Amino acid sequence: MNILNALQAALPANAFRDTSGYLQEPRGRWQGQAAAVVAPETVDEVAAVLRLASDTATPIVPYGGGTGLVGGQLLPDGPAPILLSLERMRAIRAMDAQAGTMVVEAGAILADIHAAAEAEGWVFPLTLASQGSARIGGLLATNAGGVNVIRYGNTRDLVLGIEAVLADGTIVNTLSPLRKNNMGYDLRHLLIGSEGTLGVITAASLRLHPMPAQTGAALLVVPSPEAALDLLRLAQAEIGEGVSAFELIGKMGFDFLAEVGPDVRVPFDPAPEWCCLIDLGLSHGDPATALEALFAKAHGAGLASDGVIAQSDADRRDLWAIRENIPEANRRIGSISSHDISVPVGAIPHFIAEAPGRLAQINTFRINCFGHMGDGNLHYNVFPIPGHSRSDHESERAAIKACVHDLTHELGGSISAEHGIGRLKVEDLERYGDPGKLAAMRAIKAALDPKNILNPGAVLRG
Template sequence: MLNDATDALAPLLPLGVLREIGPAYLEEPRGRYKGRAGLVAAPRTVEEVAAVVRACANAGVPIVPRGGGTGLVGGQVMSDGTMPLLLSLERMTAIRAVYPEEGVIVAEAGATLHQVRDAAAKVGRQFPLALASGGTAQLGGVLATNAGGVNVLRYGNARALCLGVEAVLPQGQVMHDLKRLRKDNTGYDIRDLLIGAEGTLGIITAASLVLAPVPAEIGVAMLVVESPEAALTLLSLAQARMAGGVTAFELISGEGLRFLDAAFPDLRQPFADCPDWLVLIEVGLPSGLSADAALEGLFTDAAEAGLVHDGVIARSGQQAADLWAIRETIPEANRHIGAIASHDISLPLSEIARFIRDCSAVLAGMADLRINCFGHLGDGNLHFNLFPVQGKTRDAYDGVRRALSRAVHEMVVARGGSFSAEHGVGRLKAAELAEWGDPARLAAMRAIKDALDPAGIMNPGVILG
């Protein structure tokens, strides 16, 4: 479509907010969507965001909010429909305030996750949400997608770490709700509506966030387990022994290790023979308790129970970083190999082992492929990704790709799980939500969308299609 509406809009916007429409604004990491934009605006203040939104609302121009662009479900790009204005939060990067005695930090939406974490570290605290893309991912996008990461087991996802938000609603009203309260029962929680809404109900411009104490003792270990069943039993044992001290509990498959060896042969792996399954565990304990001793005791008890038969405990910060590098490099190795289909799923813990076994068997009957199953076992979130066998390309699976993904998601939903655990719905999974979402819940979501955004200008096509 022509740019008539956005061209007429340009003179109505605050001075200095427009940016050149470069390719970086129109891309997403997996290359599944190519974005379009008639204008790119990068406001510097919440008042400028409000002015841009009001102008778009009056002109009927859609708005696509954009953070760091690291989202994996196409929520930050719009491929078709009326030419949108892309609203970037890149210039709103201030850390507005830090309250170490309260355990609170207030930051603008354009601040990266690493910037927030660094600001917390300067006052002896931590913002515990951790993502591999933390150097690029911006706070607004992290909240808009309710991001998870490796520490959800102990600290919760983005929603659990947010106390209040400042946001611009679809008609340009500014919601000033940057409260620093743990308890505030004063009606509907609009904050929680905006978190996870992926920019469809408004634009988060700042947030007050929970800071946590830094554990005095941190320990990291990588343990070889016989199976996912053994890993889950080990998780239960670790939680019982550590009394809330387990920070992360990651499952890694042998296929993932082989991908690492192929893509990054210089990355050192701790075991000479490639095991079928590994667990990476991190614990954080208070002063007076030895994390290394706790992990040694866990290994001894688990070995006696037949749950583990090998392992390594990090004896330094560098060794801990090296073990984490194995886990954090797996997504990059996946990109090097080239996936047929990727799935961000969550399941009740008691269903995970059976799902891995049963789903692998079903998919093996549909196509000759490799499965790299890995992820945040502690909170039930797996990345169940499918790859060509050696000697085949991804293109060879074009005819069966959609059927494979559908089979995975059907088995997840049948077991009470979710086909969108931490990446969001975006444009990629809107059809699945329409098909498998609870009808009453979907109707309520549509009613909320219609009430807050009756013109439908906020990130159209995302979540509800």
């Protein structure tokens, strides 16, 4: 059977796409290939594609918004796959404003989901820099984190049910919005985070949360990561669950913004060595007043020396613009090696203190360390010094990554906090992952995808 002819017979003409624009990941490190790019509009069309792929043993690479950073959306070698884009499955199928649930298709863009929830007085709290282009199917496939994990959990904590298509074309529908449902194995949590290697998620029933009556933010200067950790504990003690996000930002992030942009308003001159961006969502009370009281206690305890507290929504957006534009500044500088790691929250200060000395044994670098301090997730990125480019250090990339990941593992952390394994970290998973868990993963993969057609080479070595 000729798979391309069979696809053309099974799908309408408008389901086919030109391959350009689908075959390179955002950092330019991976170049993919595709025999064809298809964009089904219904779950039945997705099932038809997978049945044909199963019959012909043709690889399938699911594709969301293309924003992944570990190469999971690309297949650079081997037989050319069918790239299956969910971009046409963007519908919001149902909204229950009483129960606070929403059923969305996998191609729905995260920002559109936010808008639909807010129109009904709810929030879908998964928030990240790429929300204007990231699609919910890809976010489910990687179990994305974002800035609000400290309060609302990861993506899997926001999903009540899913619809998916397995490797042989079988449709699995567990979209029920029930909060309690113990009818057998929970395939939802098996497929979320599997990066398209066990099935293609086509829709999800999402859990919404009440919209806070008031929101606010503050950027507080702290003397050290140890003080930042103490400030986090103080904020949680004083404000409780109203703390929605707690971000750690190092001086190098401000330096990069000043060096290459984007142009954002930085309220400190000179830029501090460390600061924390705290975001609040309160049902009662004024966030600015709560943050002022927090700063007073933190200042008295030596945990904060300066700060800016948002007095309006515009001020809050300006503070968040600093944090959200640091990844773009990183991209413009060009990292040698970028790391999405997590360690136990209490180990963050030790990690930050220890890693530079170990890296200095390799060469002299600039380090931009920032991230979600509230949940232990750091983006620890290594850059060349001025006058050099990342290409000058290409031979050192493996050693840099091993240095960072070895320390992460020593501290009981994870070498993949929120971006997934993809193809970039397959060897790292084998090196640092628990052998028993890896054996179970391989057995599950073999059972659900015996022909290894679903995103082969991602997560597990093909």
